Amino acid sequence: MSNIEIGNLVYLLLLGAVLLSWAFVQNRRNLGRLAQQAIAWGLIFLGTIAAIGLWDDIRGTVQPSLATVTEGNRVEVPRARDGHYYLTLEVNGTPVRFMIDTGASQVVLTRRDAERVGIAPGDLAYSGRANTANGTVRTAPVVLDDIALGPIRDRGVPAAVNEGEMDESLLGMSYLQRWGRIEIGGGALVLTR
Incomplete structure (x- = not known):
C-alpha cells in the first residue's frame, strides 16, 4: 500500500468515526433503532466495496470485447465509451x-x-x-x-x-x-x- 492509499484509508476511518459518534450522540435515547440503522448502512457500505472490487469483472462480462473478425484477415474494433x-x-x-x-x-x-x-x-x-x-x-x-x-x-x-x-x-x-x-x-x- 502506498503512502497516499494509507492516508486515504486513515481519512476515511476518521470520517467514519466522526459520523458514528454524531449518530450515537443524536440517538442515544433510541439505541435499538440506531443499531438497526448502523447495520443497514454497514451492509450498504460492504455492498459498495464489493461492487468496486469486482468492477473489472463486471465490466468485462457486461461489455465484452466486441471485435469481429471478417473474411479471415480483417478485424473491426469498435471504439469504447x-x-x-x-x-x-x-x-x-x-x-x-x-x-x-x-x-x-x-x-x-x-x-x-x-x-x-x-x-x-x-x-x-x-x-x-x-x-x-x-x-x-x-x-x-x-x-x-x-x-x-x-x-x-x-x-x-x-x-x-x-x-x-x-x-x-x-x-x-x-x-x-x-x-x-x-x-x-x-x-x-x-x-x-
Whole structure:
C-alpha cells in the first residue's frame, strides 16, 4: 500500500468515526433503532466495496470485447465509451485484454498479465526504459511465443514487461506493424492483413 492509499484509508476511518459518534450522540435515547440503522448502512457500505472490487469483472462480462473478425484477415474494433480501442488476444493460450496504443513502440504487459501468461516478473532484468505520461519507468524485454486473435496467429512478438503500475496492458507497434493496414474511422479501428 502506498503512502497516499494509507492516508486515504486513515481519512476515511476518521470520517467514519466522526459520523458514528454524531449518530450515537443524536440517538442515544433510541439505541435499538440506531443499531438497526448502523447495520443497514454497514451492509450498504460492504455492498459498495464489493461492487468496486469486482468492477473489472463486471465490466468485462457486461461489455465484452466486441471485435469481429471478417473474411479471415480483417478485424473491426469498435471504439469504447472512454474513446479507446480494446482487444482481447490469447497470449500463450491465456486471454489478455489490451488497450490499443499506436504511440507505444511495443507490446507492454502489466506485471499481473505477465504472470498470467507464464512470465515471472521477479526473474526479469529490467534493463530498458520507457517514457510515459507518468514519467520514466523501467521495462524488461521479453518475446511472446504465441499471440492469437481469433484464427490469426503470430509467433515471436517482441514485448516488454513494465515494472511500474499500469491499469491495462498495451498493444503497441511491435504487434500492430504485422498488419498490412490500420484504419480509424466511423467509430471503429480496422486492422487488415
